Amino acid sequence: MAPIVSVSNLSKTYASGFEALKGVSLDIEEGEILALLGPNGAGKTTLISIICGIVNPSGGEVTVNGYDVVREFRETRAMIGLVPQELTTDAFETVWNTVSFSRGLHGRKPDPTHIEKVLKDLSLWDKKDNVLRELSGGMKRRVLIAKALSHEPRVLFLDEPTAGVDVSLRKSMWEVVERLRASGVTIILTTHYIEEAEEIADRIAVINGGEILLVEEKAALMTKLGRKQLRVDLAQPIEEVPQTLLSYKLSLEENGQCLIYDYDTSAERTGITALLAALAEAGIRLRDISTRQSSLEDIFVEIVEAGQ
Numbered sequence: 597m598a599p600i601v602s603v604s605n606l607s608k609t610y611a612s613g614f615e616a617l618k619g620v621s622l623d624i625e626e627g628e629i630l631a632l633l634g635p636n637g638a639g640k641t642t643l644i645s646i647i648c649g650i651v652n653p654s655g656g657e658v659t660v661n662g663y664d665v666v667r668e669f670r671e672t673r674a675m676i677g678l679v680p681q682e683l684t685t686d687a688f689e690t691v692w693n694t695v696s697f698s699r700g701l702h703g704r705k706p707d708p709t710h711i712e713k714v715l716k717d718l719s720l721w722d723k724k725d726n727v728l729r730e731l732s733g734g735m736k737r738r739v740l741i742a743k744a745l746s747h748e749p750r751v752l753f754l755d756e757p758t759a760g761v762d763v764s765l766r767k768s769m770w771e772v773v774e775r776l777r778a779s780g781v782t783i784i785l786t787t788h789y790i791e792e793a794e795e796i797a798d799r800i801a802v803i804n805g806g807e808i809l810l811v812e813e814k815a816a817l818m819t820k821l822g823r824k825q826l827r828v829d830l831a832q833p834i835e836e837v838p839q840t841l842l843s844y845k846l847s848l849e850e851n852g853q854c855l856i857y858d859y860d861t862s863a864e865r866t867g868i869t870a871l872l873a874a875l876a877e878a879g880i881r882l883r884d885i886s887t888r889q890s891s892l893e894d895i896f897v898e899i900v901e902a903g904q
């Protein structure tokens with residue numbers, strides 16, 4: 597199946613001369629949730645803005661469902677919904693009008709039933725007659741999401757949708773995202789809450805310095821790069837790691853009370869059995885052992901640091 601969004605060799609140099617994207621290529625499959633992760637200034641918003649037709653590319657090509665985002669702007673715009681990172685709303689317009697008007701802007705006929713459903717899904721129904729300046733920050737963000745959903749897009753971009761949003765609203769927003777996915781909508785999101793990406797995304801792309809460092813199925817990424825840590829609590833503190841154990845590259849922590857052993861879950865041998873035997877041989881008695889699986893956050897930090 598052809599990808600719904602295809603980005604090829606995309607570059608962007610801003611008027612200031614800053615090169616924000618350096619030859620980015622990325623295919624997004626219909627119906628998937630792709631999380632775009634990267635530190636501040638990585639180029640996430642620039643990439644999304646070009647796909648959505650808000651920023652012009654300096655080079656390369658982007659198509660949405662086969663239509664070019666520059667030459668066939670009208671077609672691509674109708675298919676795309678964008679929840680922008682920056683809050684820009686018309687302070688004196690009502691919630692209902694803002695969201696209904698947005699549908700019209702995307703060339704769709706009025707559909708009050710759909711607008712009502714969107715507002716109810718986002719718990720904005722009781723605010724529909726309020727003007728935007730009367731809403732809280734989190735509610736304004738929900739209005740941006742409602743606007744993006746007003747014209748029933750096939751591809752939805754969420755640029756930091758949960759920044760400044762409280763925990764319960766974040767949960768309900770992700771439920772909306774899940775429902776959209778179930779209805780076949782393709783979703784591309786950026787977030788700095790990596791645990792959210794870990795929970796919701798099918799694939800993860802990591803971008804830094806205007807370059808895609810990695811695109812991978814989340815599950816594969818977790819096992820491929822997933823490391824585990826074995827923590828050994830000692831019955832008695834030790835001053836240094838014994839000579840016979842140097843090959844394990846252990847780190848001695850917590851005033852000599854605890855040894856940490858990093859190992860690779862995909863390695864043929866983790867070395868744990870041999871390590872425990874060597875500890876016994878060295879006369880070190882254990883109080884407890886536990887393991888910890890690295891999270892997507894650890895993996896992310898590792899990739900970004902390795903790329904620098």
Ligand SMILES: Nc1ncnc2c1ncn2[C@@H]1O[C@H](COP(=O)(O)OP(=O)(O)OP(=O)(O)O)[C@@H](O)[C@H]1O
Pocket residue numbers: 610611612614615616634635636637638639640641642643681
């Ligand atoms: N209009 C502009 N003119 C000049 N430089 C810009 C402009 N917009 C963005 N940049 C620069 O391009 C780089 C990428 O910015 P972008 O907003 O795409 O990053 P981001 O990954 O979305 O970061 P964040 O996580 O902070 O939202 C940054 O160094 C930024 O300063």
Ligand SMILES: [Mg+2]
Pocket residue numbers: 640641642681755
């Ligand atoms: Mg951004």
